[in-house]
Amino acid sequence: AMSSYNQALRHRPALYQAHNAIGSIHLKLGRHDAALSTLELALLIEPRQVEALNSRGLVLHALGRFNEALVDFDRAIALDPELALLHNNRGLALQELGRLEPAQASYDRAVELDPISTDAWSNRASLLTQMHRFQDAADSCMRALSIDESHVAAQNNLGIALHGQQRIAAALSSYEQALALDPxxxxxxxxxxxxxxxxxxxxxxxxxxxxxxxxxxxxxxxxxxxxxxxxxxxxxxxxxxxxxxxxxxxxxxxxxxxxxxxxxxxxxxxxxxxxxxxxxxARPQNSLAGGQAIPFWQGQDLRGKSVLLSEPNGLGDTLQFFRFVPRLLELGARVTFLGPRSTFSILGTFSPRVGFIDRIDGAGFDYQCWLWSLPHYLHIHAADQLAADIPYLHVEATRVHRWASVLDARRFNIGICWQGNPGRKIDAGRSVPLREFEPLARVPGVRLVSLQKQFGLDQLQGLPESMDVQQLDDFDEGPDAFVDSAALLQSLDLLVTADTSITHVAGATGRPVWLALNTVPDWRWMLGRSDSPWYRTVHLFRQPRMGDWSSVFHDMADSLQLLVPGRLAVRGA
Missing domain, CATH: 1.25.40.10 (Tetratricopeptide repeat domain)
Incomplete structure (x- = not known):
């Protein structure tokens, strides 16, 4: 076909149809540069041809030139507003540009104009997945598959939507069906x-x-x-x-x-x-200052300067990286932390020299910086530089007394926490089935006290008789994060936990922690050591093999057998 069109052009160099057809062939073969130059010739001859505008838009899209592709699709739609394919392709360009709401409007228009357009339904599903609207995405895939059960992209996108709902086995099945259709x-x-x-x-x-x-x-x-x-x-x-x-x-x-x-x-x-x-x-689009033009701190002189800090990764990282704030104060900075108000009670015990805000109301700052960035610009290059004065967070005495009263002082009380948020991918492999804690409960004198919140509480049902776990009422149910946990930890003999945020609460307040880790743990616990350079009161118990929690908790139980009798004897229990 290509040779026929080239022959036609030798006789009629300005033949639009031949240039357009050759450009389309190049596009199908992935020859994007050749396709672009040929289609531009076609559009010089016939600038109002919808087919060529659409094809050039697809070429520009394939080359990553999404704004230019969008211009071509918009020009084509202006010429033929009822053609569903154009709205679908416009949605693709908008999606790549991160303009998700307009992209959805384009896909919606495409399926309105052509309700049996499987590509539009499938692309709409891909967008809805990106928007974390996983059920809507799955529904859109099912519409596509009801029209054409062999639509590979829709089957793959269904897997992604199911994966987003944490329906992993169902997602795997969808991916495998897609591969059966196209290996x-x-x-x-x-x-x-x-x-x-x-x-x-x-x-x-x-x-x-x-x-x-x-x-x-x-x-x-x-x-x-x-x-x-x-x-x-x-x-x-x-x-x-x-x-x-x-x-x-x-x-x-x-x-x-x-x-x-x-x-x-x-x-x-x-x-x-x-x-x-x-x-x-530390990029402009990652500004913590809500679009205000505040430069990032990258090691500049801080004498007399104001610094706005924040942390996007949750309370655990905030507690861990707050240890570096004194170094900013020593450099002469005035420090303000931007975060949720729920964190102020526990972080506010750090230093009266640190201010706290939950929104930026126009107050000026010389610099902004993520807590995560501090060790880079403070040149923290060795593990022994990670140490902090422990405790660096403190707990209200009246709250400590209140929670101490719920514990049996005659027992060796161990707080336990076994699960993080299962919706976060980072939790995979970290959480521990509650039943694995049973060897600890069998140690004479030990009482397990649940510090678990929200996730995993169903595991408290149907435990063996040897596992008596004390549960607490009205625990951390107020507006302030972890204040009850921090207070209770002051009276517990030990915290035994999976890798969750409460480790940082205990470590920052100087309480003893035994931390159960999988074979390749989160980066902060490093490798090949039983101590932590971050927290001197944390002891690490590592899986010897992937998935082997039994060995971890039997090792802990052996250590408890040596520890508990002496502690209880001192109390006269």
Missing amino acids: TFAQAWNNRGNALHDLQRMEDALSSFEHAIKLQPNHAEAVNNRGMVRQDLMQLDAARADYDRAIELRPGYVEAYQRRAALSLLQGRLAEGWADYEATH
Whole structure:
């Protein structure tokens, strides 16, 4: 066909139809530069041709020139507003530009004009997933599949929507159905790998990512995800090589930088870790100042300067990184922390020299800085620089007395916490089934006290008789985060917990913690050590093998057998 059109152009160089057809062929073959130049010739000849405008828009989209693609789709729609395909393609460009609401309006218009457009229904589902409207996304996929059950993209997008709802097994099934329809679909292999990883089927996940990379060697996401699995399998050098490659393939790839940062920190390579994290974190679009033009602090002289701090990653990281605030005060800064009001009670015990606000009301600041950025610019490069004066957070005495009264002083009281938020991917592999704590309950004199909140409370039902777990009423139910937990910890003999935020509450207030860790833990607990450079009162118990919590808790029970009798004897219990 190409030769026929070229022959036609030799006789009629200004033949629009031939230029348009050749451009479309180049587009289908992925020859985007050739397609663009040919379609531009076609549009010079016939600037109001909808087909050529749409094709050039698709080429520009494929080249990552989304604003220009949007202009072409808008011009085409102005000429033919009832053509559903144009609204679908406009939605694709808007979605890439992050203009999600207008993108949805375009997809909605596409399916209104053509209710059996499977591509539009599937693309709409992809957008709704990006908006975290997972059930709506699944419904949109089902509309597409009801029209064409062999629509591969819709089957894959259904998997993504189910995955977003934490229906991992169902998501895996959808990915595998997509691959049964098209075994060469690299993105479905990648998504299948993510589902298998979340199901803790690491070797199968690795194989799935390998399939994706074999099909598409430059698939940055699959390379990055292979690194994630290799890290979980303790193949750390190979994991780092994958993160390096992912960044090479996609410069500025935030998730790859973050994973490489976490790996460096896990290995104690602090300078590299902070630098990688900072490469993605301190950007104008990540401003904590709500769009105000406040420069980021990056090591400038702070004498007499005001600094606005915040932390996007939750209370645990806030408690952990607050240890660096005194160094700013020593440098002469006036420090204000921006965060939710619920954190002010516990953080407010830190220092009267730190101010707290829950919104920016126009007050001027010389600098802004994320708490996470402080160790990079303070040059915290060695583990022994992480230490803080413990405790650096404190608890109201009357609240301590109140919660001490609910404990049996004749017992060795152990606070327990077993689960984080299951909706957060970071929780995978960290949480511990409550029944694993049973060896602790069997130690004579021990009483387990639940500090668990919100998630995992259903596990308190149907426990064996040997597991008597004390539950507390009206615990941390007020507006202030963790104030009751912090108070109760002052009277408990020990906290035994999975890797959750309460570890930081106990560590920052100087209370003893035994922390149960999986084989490759979160970066902050590093590798190959039983102590923590972050908190001198935290002792680490690590899984010897992936998924082996039994060994962890039997080791703890053995240690308790040695500890408890002496403690109770001192009390005369």
